[in-house]
Amino acid sequence: xxxxxxxxxIGPGFTAPIVICGEQHRFxxxxxxxxxxxxxxxxxxxxxxxxxxxxxxxxxxxVAASDPECLLLLMPSDQVVKDRAAFRAAVAVAAKAACQxxxxxxxxxxxxxxxxxxxxxxxxxxxxxPGAFAVERFVEKPDRPTAESYLAAGDYYWNSGxxxxxxxxxxxxxxxxxxxxxxxxRHALAAAEADADFLRLPPTLFAACPSQSIDYAVMExxxxxxxxxxxxxxxxxxxxxxxWEIAERSGEGNVVQGDVVLHAVHHSYVRSEGPLVAAIGVxxxxxxxxxxxxxxxxxxxxxDVKKIVDELERQQRHQHLRHPGDEE
Numbered sequence: 015x016x017x018x019x020x021x022x023x024i025g026p027g028f029t030a031p032i033v034i035c036g037e038q039h040r041f042x043x044x045x046x047x048x049x050x051x052x053x054x055x056x057x058x059x060x061x062x063x064x065x066x067x068x069x070x071x072x073x074x075x076x077v078a079a080s081d082p083e084c085l086l087l088l089m090p091s092d093q094v095v096k097d098r099a100a101f102r103a104a105v106a107v108a109a110k111a112a113c114q115x116x117x118x119x120x121x122x123x124x125x126x127x128x129x130x131x132x133x134x135x136x137x138x139x140x141x142x143x144p145g146a147f148a149v150e151r152f153v154e155k156p157d158r159p160t161a162e163s164y165l166a167a168g169d170y171y172w173n174s175g176x177x178x179x180x181x182x183x184x185x186x187x188x189x190x191x192x193x194x195x196x197x198x199x200r201h202a203l204a205a206a207e208a209d210a211d212f213l214r215l216p217p218t219l220f221a222a223c224p225s226q227s228i229d230y231a232v233m234e235x236x237x238x239x240x241x242x243x244x245x246x247x248x249x250x251x252x253x254x255x256x257x258w259e260i261a262e263r264s265g266e267g268n269v270v271q272g273d274v275v276l277h278a279v280h281h282s283y284v285r286s287e288g289p290l291v292a293a294i295g296v297x298x299x300x301x302x303x304x305x306x307x308x309x310x311x312x313x314x315x316x317x318d319v320k321k322i323v324d325e326l327e328r329q330q331r332h333q334h335l336r337h338p339g340d341e342e
Contacts, residue, residue, distance in 0.1 A: 015091055015092060015093075015094075015251070016033075016042075016043065016046040016047075016091045017046055017049065017050045018094070018095075019089050019090075019091045019093070020046075020047070020050055020052060021050070021098075022089065022095060022098060022101055022102075023087060023089065024052075027109075028087075029054075029084075030052065030053065030054035030055045030056070031047075031052065031055050031056075032055070032056045032057075032058065032073050032076060032077070033047070033055060033056070033057045033058070034057075034058045034060060034069045034072060034073060035057065035058075035059065035060065036059070036060055036062075036063065037059050037060070037061060037214075040057065040059055040212055043057055044057060044211055044212075056076065056213060057211055057212050057213065058072060058073070058076070058206070058212075058213045058215065059212050059213065059214045059215060060215055060220065061214070061215055061216070061217035061220055061221070062217065062220065062221060063225070064220065064221075064223050064224070064225045065225045065226050065227050065228075066088075066175075066227050066228040066229075067192065067195060067224075067226045067227060067228045067230075067231035067232060068195060068198075068199055068220070068223045068224075068225070068226075070086075070088055070177070070184065070228050070232075071184075071185075071188055071195065071196060071199040072199050072202070072203055072215070073086060073088070074086060074181040074184045074185050074188075075181075075185065075199060075200060075203050076203065077181045078181040078182060078185060081181070082180070082181050082182040082185075083180055083181070083182055084180065084181050085109055085112050085113070085178060085179070085180050085181075086177075086178065086179060086180070086181055086184065087105065087176070087177075087178045088176060088177045088178070088228070089176050090175050090176070090250075092250070092251050093174070093175070093176075093248065093249065093250050093251060094247070094248065094249040094251055094260050095246050095247060095248055096246065096247025096248075097245070097246040097247045098246075100244055100245060100246035100247075101244065101246045103244075104120055104145075104242045104244035104246065105178065107143070107144070107145040107146055107242050108120065108146065108178040108240075108242045109178060110143055110146070111140065111143050111146045111178075111240045111242070112178050112179050112180055112183070113180070114143070115180065115183045115238055116140070116143075116146070116179070116183075116238045116239070116240040117177070117179045117183060117184065117187065117232065117233060117236040117238060117239050117240070118146070118177060118178045118179060118239075118240045118241070118242055119134060119149070119173065119174065119176070119177050119233060119239070119240070119241050119242075120174045120176045120177075120178075120241070120242055120244055121134045121136065121171025121172065121173070121174065121241040121242065121243045121244070122171055122172035122173075122174050122243075122244065122245070122246075122248045123171060123172075123243055123244065123245040124164070124165055124170065124171060124172050126165070127158060127161035127162040127164070127165045128161060128172065129155055129156060129157060129158055129161050129317075130155060130253065130317045131155060131172040131173060131250065132152065132153060132154055132155055132172075132173040132229070133152070133153045133156065133161075133164055133170045133171065133172060133173060134149055134151075134152055134153075134170070134171050134172075134173050134241050135149070135150040135151045135152075135153065135169060135170050135171075136148070136149065136150065136169045136170075136171060136241050136243065137149065137150035137169075140240060143240075145242060145243075146240045146241070146242050147240065147241050147242075147243070148239070148240060148241075149233075149236075149239035149240060149241050150169075151234075152173065152229060152233065152234045153170075171241060171243050172248075172250075173229065174248060174250070175229075175250065177228065177233070183238075184232070187232050187235075187236055187237070188231075188232065191231065191232055191235050192224070192226070192231050192232070194224065195223055195224050195226070195231065198219065198220070198222050198223035198224075199220075199223060201219050202215045202216060202219040202220040202223065203215065205219055253316040253317050253319070254283055254300040254302065254309075254311065254313070254316040254319075255283075255300070255313050255314065255316045255317070257269070257283060258282075258283040258300070258313060261283075266279065266280045266281070267280050267281035267282075268280065268281065268282050268283070268284065269282075269283045269284070269285075270284050270285070271284075271285040271286070272285055272286030272287055272288075272291070272303075273286045273288075273289070273290045273291065274286055274290075274291045274292075274293075275290065275291075275292045275293075276292075276293050276294075277292075277293075277294045277295070278294060278295045279293050279294070279295070279296055279297065279299075280297045280298070281297055281298050281313070282296065282297065282298060282299045282300065282301065282313070283299075283300045283301070283302075283313065284299075284300075284301045284302075285301070285302045285303070286302075286303045287302075287303065287304045287305065288303065288304060288305045289303055289305075291303050298312060298313045298314070299311065299312060299313065300312075300313055300316055306333055307333045309322075
């Protein structure tokens with residue numbers, strides 16, 4: 015999926031990517047870049063997670079040091095885009111808006127009353143920028159009746175989590191909205207140490223940075239926010255349900271990976287990374303077995319896995335952080 019994300023931003027108009035990731039993923043990312051033939055990339059290592067706003071700020075500061083007017087296209091690496099031509103067309107529209115200092119988000123044309131995504135409400139079309147609309151408001155994940163009303167309205171879009179803006183415009187908004195976060199990021203980047211292909215942010219300085227999403231910190235309060243609606247076969251692979259949706263399914267509607275035996279099972283995602291998993295007479299389940307844990311969930315409840323993570327943290331367990339064989 016890292017390579018699939020990279021492939022969307024290769025070619026004329028694009029420079030080498032900046033990849034911001036955790037320390038534990040550094041070699042995986044480097045191998046994915048090399049395997050895809052990417053040269054000149056910058057890999058910046060976060061010593062701990064601080065959500066998307068600090069990550070975007072670090073990238074903007076790094077770019078602004080050499081070219082403040084450079085445009086940044088932010089893409090999470092856990093999303094699927096099937097219609098790349100539609101994506102590129104939307105980027106072209108967004109780039110024109112970003113050159114006029116708009117902070118642009120990509121709004122996904124909804125196909126169902128999805129309750130697992132946030133939404134963006136589009137306002138009036140930006141006069142000289144066909145295909146771009148003023149953002150009227152961002153809304154949190156809705157309940158089912160509200161999501162159905164958004165779908166019927168026709169001017170609400172799924173919040174893709176992808177953004178495009180100039181480094182200068184973004185940093186100006188950070189200075190206005192989150193000056194403390196910006197200052198911590200400046201200090202962390204200034205003290206970062208180069209290590210082979212990596213740039214390491216210092217743990218103490220970066221840990222002092224507030225943890226916030228780019229939506230909450232900047233986009234919801236930006237003076238000039240725009241949305242570019244696009245239908246591009248998008249899927250936010252943030253749940254096991256999403257993996258079931260995008261994978262090739264059997265005649266019974268099942269997705270199977272690993273050592274699995276099924277009987278009278280339908281529309282389920284069953285995966286084993288070690289032990290034999292056998293299932294009988296069940297429908298619409300997600301069953302995932304790793305060497306140290308087993309997850310069983312209804313497919314429509316997989317967004318709630320975070321509640322299990324919260325409980326594991328409360329119990330001071332480790333299964334949500336690392337698996338047997340992971341480096342300490």
